[in-house]
Amino acid sequence: MIENLDPVILARAQFAFTVSFHFIFPAFSIGTASYLMVLEGLWLKTGSGVYANLYRYWLKIFAVAFGMGVVSGVVMSYQFGTNWSVFSAKAGPVIGPLMAYEVLTAFFLEAGFLGVMLFGINKVGRGPHFFATCMVAVGTLISATWIISVNSWMQTPAGYAINAKGQFVPAGSWLPIIFNASFPYRLVHTVIGAYLTTAMVVGAVGAWHLLRDRANPGARKMFSMAMWMAALVAPIQILAGDQHGLNTLEHQPTKVLAMEGHYEASPEGASLILFGLPSNKDAVVHGKIEIPYLGSLILKHDPKAPLPGLNDFPRDRWPPTPIVFWSFRIMVAMGLAMLGLGLWSLLARWRGKLYDWRWLHRAALALGPSGFVAVIAGWVTTEVGRQPFTVYGLLRTAESHSPLAAPAVAASLVAFILVYFGAFGAGTYYLLRMMAKPPAAGEPEPSKVPQRAAGITPASGVVASTGREA
Numbered sequence: 189m190i191e192n193l194d195p196v197i198l199a200r201a202q203f204a205f206t207v208s209f210h211f212i213f214p215a216f217s218i219g220t221a222s223y224l225m226v227l228e229g230l231w232l233k234t235g236s237g238v239y240a241n242l243y244r245y246w247l248k249i250f251a252v253a254f255g256m257g258v259v260s261g262v263v264m265s266y267q268f269g270t271n272w273s274v275f276s277a278k279a280g281p282v283i284g285p286l287m288a289y290e291v292l293t294a295f296f297l298e299a300g301f302l303g304v305m306l307f308g309i310n311k312v313g314r315g316p317h318f319f320a321t322c323m324v325a326v327g328t329l330i331s332a333t334w335i336i337s338v339n340s341w342m343q344t345p346a347g348y349a350i351n352a353k354g355q356f357v358p359a360g361s362w363l364p365i366i367f368n369a370s371f372p373y374r375l376v377h378t379v380i381g382a383y384l385t386t387a388m389v390v391g392a393v394g395a396w397h398l399l400r401d402r403a404n405p406g407a408r409k410m411f412s413m414a415m416w417m418a419a420l421v422a423p424i425q426i427l428a429g430d431q432h433g434l435n436t437l438e439h440q441p442t443k444v445l446a447m448e449g450h451y452e453a454s455p456e457g458a459s460l461i462l463f464g465l466p467s468n469k470d471a472v473v474h475g476k477i478e479i480p481y482l483g484s485l486i487l488k489h490d491p492k493a494p495l496p497g498l499n500d501f502p503r504d505r506w507p508p509t510p511i512v513f514w515s516f517r518i519m520v521a522m523g524l525a526m527l528g529l530g531l532w533s534l535l536a537r538w539r540g541k542l543y544d545w546r547w548l549h550r551a552a553l554a555l556g557p558s559g560f561v562a563v564i565a566g567w568v569t570t571e572v573g574r575q576p577f578t579v580y581g582l583l584r585t586a587e588s589h590s591p592l593a594a595p596a597v598a599a600s601l602v603a604f605i606l607v608y609f610g611a612f613g614a615g616t617y618y619l620l621r622m623m624a625k626p627p628a629a630g631e632p633e634p635s636k637v638p639q640r641a642a643g644i645t646p647a648s649g650v651v652a653s654t655g656r657e658a
Contacts, residue, residue, distance in 0.1 A: 279356050457494070
């Protein structure tokens with residue numbers, strides 16, 4: 189029975205599974221590293237022990253999540269050789285150097301300063317330690333930049349030539365390859381998504397502890413900071429997503445049409461299909477609920493603007509529309525939920541009830557995983573929407589895989605599922621246990637930091653909570 193399965197589908201499922209597990213950890217690490225940089229900066233600027241406590245609290249969580257992200261990403265590089273050797277051979281001259289630059293710049297920067305960040309707080313001065321924290325945060329952003337550049341080139345290839353061996357090679361300057369048409373939009377959208385993911389986790393942890401002790405200064409501070417992020421950054425993310433969508437419509441129209449469920453052209457303005465059951469076989473969305481003209485207003489910023497349909501393109505270029513259609517809606521739903529939470533927190537803040545409205549805290553707790561759901565749904569939309577190509581319009585997925593038999597791919601897929609759920613399930617459980625512990629009122633103070641600046645009580649030698657709130 190396994191012999192009858194399609195090895196391409198199995199290889200795609202394996203890569204999707206491993207990258208989905210991997211993606212959630214860097215998405216969290218990018219935001220957490222920047223959050224730690226802000227916390228330490230505020231600690232050094234204000235001398236507030238609350239920031240010192242929160243820095244130590246989230247530093248431990250970041251260390252575990254960062255390690256899990258590194259481990260989960262190692263196997264992905266091997267899959268390029270084992271399952272996608274044809275793709276690696278043809279696209280390697282372009283994507284190989286970009287991924288090497290990510291290691292040489294970002295990963296080495298992160299790894300070099302991570303030790304100082306984790307273990308040097310009592311061994312170096314305040315300035316050097318804060319510099320190390322900043323370098324780790326910058327390293328995570330540089331890493332995201334290179335990886336997004338690779339992925340964006342696969343979405344909107346540019347600056348390449350094809351040699352006699354059928355390989356993609358740089359056609360002169362690397363700048364068109366790195367800064368391809370979709371790169372800036374995808375980078376901004378992804379990084380903001382990482383920040384919102386971290387904000388939702390921080391807000392959920394803060395809400396969890398506020399529900400148990402609303403006087404906890406650390407819980408109050410982290411909840412306040414997270415709600416500011418949700419209120420201010422979620423609208424920016426929606427705007428960034430709109431611009432990203434316009435860019436995608438220009439360069440990958442079939443992806444956007446699948447996202448919207450438009451099989452037929454709309455010469456006098458397209459509706460927005462809210463819900464329905466798309467079918468590529470029937471080329472129709474069954475049972476659709478739609479709003480007239482709103483689709484053209486969103487995609488063209490003109491309610492009467494014409495919009496093509498999937499039927500205007502060859503069927504062998506259509507992505508799996510049902511998957512793209514629903515993953516896009518899940519992503520949008522999570523984004524709107526974050527926006528709603530942020531606006532709700534503004535109302536509570538305005539009325540002086542930010543730490544008192546229990547239902548707000550319960551909502552923040554429930555939306556803790558929303559950032560992870562959104563980034564995974566966005567990744568599914570992006571990658572499944574690129575199908576049936578690995579390099580959009582140039583190299584098909586069916587032509588990119590290794591000559592492997594289905595049983596071999598299926599065996600490795602089952603092994604990955606068992607190992608990943610076991611190892612990373614235990615790691616996630618440990619992270620949740622760490623988050624369930626409330627931030628302490630006092631922590632051992634680094635010896636290099638002057639007592640007055642750090643808020644140390646001379647008698648106890650620990651950081652004293654000042655109780656100041658944002």
